Amino acid sequence: MSRPREFNVDRALHQSLEVFWTKGFKSTTFEDLTRTTKVKKQSLYCVFKNKRDLFLKALVLYREERISILEEMASREMSPLEKLETIFDYSQYQNKETCRGCFMVNSALEFGNDDQEVCREVSLMFDQIESILEKIIREGQEQGLVTKCQSSKELAAYLNNALSGMRFMEKAGASNEQINAILHTSFALIKAENAR
Template sequence: MSRPREFDVDRTLHQAMEVFWTKGFKATSYEDITRATEVKKQSLYCVFKDKRELFLKALALYREQTIAKLEELASREVSPLKKLEAVCEATLYQNDEAIHRGCLMVNSALEFGDDDREVSREISLMFEQVERILEKIICDGQEQRLITTSRSGKELADYLNNVLRGAKVMEKSGDPRERIAEVLRTSFALMAP
């Protein structure tokens, strides 16, 4: 029996994430993954016990990359309002290919619903982390009297987090960029002091 080939697990996981992101979990076959990664099925099975485990790790990678990007934006030395604008802009997509793919987490939430507890947990973790980033920015804005204090920072962060999820669905559904921008402008106007 031949020994499975060694491969770069991180690179392969990233490539598998791209396949799942483009096709979704159910429509992705192991052949799609082996073709994209150029890693044999047997070698993949040595590291990831099955397609679902590979998908869960791909979701975690997507979450980690997204949160790192948002944390970097939130740490910049600009006003809280500029930080919120940057986070909102980074959450939406800049080109047709990215719009077509949408957000891996939103896509997965729509594909799975609440049928898989581990997938749901990964999705919830992502949205909780985004909400914490938004809450910190909003609280800073409230302290500087740039954002209303009529609601708590947590309430406003929850609201804006849900607006962003909805904007991602609008985007993937083909709504014009101007309409999505109007939704975001309205959300910012509602948070004004």
């Protein structure tokens, strides 16, 4: 008969995500994780094989939660341009006080191409965000609010890149004014002439 689990796995995973997000994978020690979660190392190892396994599960959790939030925003009853502004505002201000940037972008910068599983999670999140943006942009093009000079796919890739760059700038300490200038320019470029 297996011993019952003595801690809340979901809570421990969320707490671990916060540690990894703040410190990065390499700078996070198992002592950091056990101190934050208040779960003994042996108990964590019973559920998560090692620090890397815990980190990968935290990345998946982060992606799933953020994509769920963006999908909810995309489904709201508002104009496509308002949806895009809501997504950009959320992306800009979710970490305003901590300046941690985006956990996924941070991980991409930390690992580069060295870890296939991390790369796969990063690519999946960016693909999912681009798909959400493309759907909104296509809706905006159909309503004459978004330019048709480029395809919805091209514009979605452009905005996705702007979002990623914004998160990198935030992490690097850029001011709100600098980031807002990029957002303003991005929206000006995608709007149809009659929507400006």
